[in-house]
Amino acid sequence: WGRGRLRSYQSLESFYAEFCLLNSLTVKDCLNFWRKTLDLKKADYISHPKQISRLAEILHEEESIVTTVFVKKDFIRNFFGQSWNLVSWAQTGDYKEIKYCPKCINDGYHAYFHDYHVFKKCLIHNIELVEEKFYSRKQSSRYYLYVNYLRNLMLKNSNGKIFTRKIPVSEQFLKSRQKFEVFINWTKEVDCCTRSMIPVNPIDYPYS
Numbered sequence: 001w002g003r004g005r006l007r008s009y010q011s012l013e014s015f016y017a018e019f020c021l022l023n024s025l026t027v028k029d030c031l032n033f034w035r036k037t038l039d040l041k042k043a044d045y046i047s048h049p050k051q052i053s054r055l056a057e058i059l060h061e062e063e064s065i066v067t068t069v070f071v072k073k074d075f076i077r078n079f080f081g082q083s084w085n086l087v088s089w090a091q092t093g094d095y096k097e098i099k100y101c102p103k104c105i106n107d108g109y110h111a112y113f114h115d116y117h118v119f120k121k122c123l124i125h126n127i128e129l130v131e132e133k134f135y136s137r138k139q140s141s142r143y144y145l146y147v148n149y150l151r152n153l154m155l156k157n158s159n160g161k162i163f164t165r166k167i168p169v170s171e172q173f174l175k176s177r178q179k180f181e182v183f184i185n186w187t188k189e190v191d192c193c194t195r196s197m198i199p200v201n202p203i204d205y206p207y208s
Contacts, residue, residue, distance in 0.1 A: 003060035007109060008068045008177050014110035015069055017151035027148045043143065046070040095133040096142065098149060102130055105157045110150060113180050124176040
């Protein structure tokens with residue numbers, strides 16, 4: 001893996017996809033490896049401090065960065081509120097959606113904010129996000145298919161860059177991360193404010 005590959009707010013699924021490519025693993029083998037290594041019930045559920053510490057140790061990354069990538073349940077609940085739909089692989093139906101930035105995916109990067117439904121442009125490059133749909137076979141896990149599709153996207157678009165050490169974080173990336181953190185703080189305030197509103201009619205529409 002190598003220290004410095006992990007980036008803040010990188011989607012957990014893109015980490016799994018990249019880990020598969022770097023270590024020549026299938027998605028199934030990759031998810032099973034991390035389930036056993038971290039004693040997980042589900043591959044997308046990582047929250048215990050001991051798991052974060054173990055991940056930081058294995059990947060040689062700072063815990064502060066590891067937390068933004070792996071503590072997904074807390075990330076969604078705390079940053080976006082209880083009812084904000086963040087990840088498109090959880091949608092129902094035969095086809096699932098995935099959004100990504102062409103320039104980011106070329107550098108082997110896919111962030112949580114790329115798949116967030118209110119964003120139309122990449123926060124880093126300020127260009128339109130690409131939205132694709134892929135068929136979700138009933139015999140396979142939706143999560144497995146999402147990671148596998150993202151893996152294929154990264155392999156197809158990275159031009160081999162994913163196999164080399166990533167360049168140091170640019171000033172542009174740091175500024176975009178700051179923008180995203182401002183957005184995160186705003187959603188916290190909105191969520192808190194909404195919960196403090198008082199219903200004024202029988203169907204519980206809050207009045208600010």
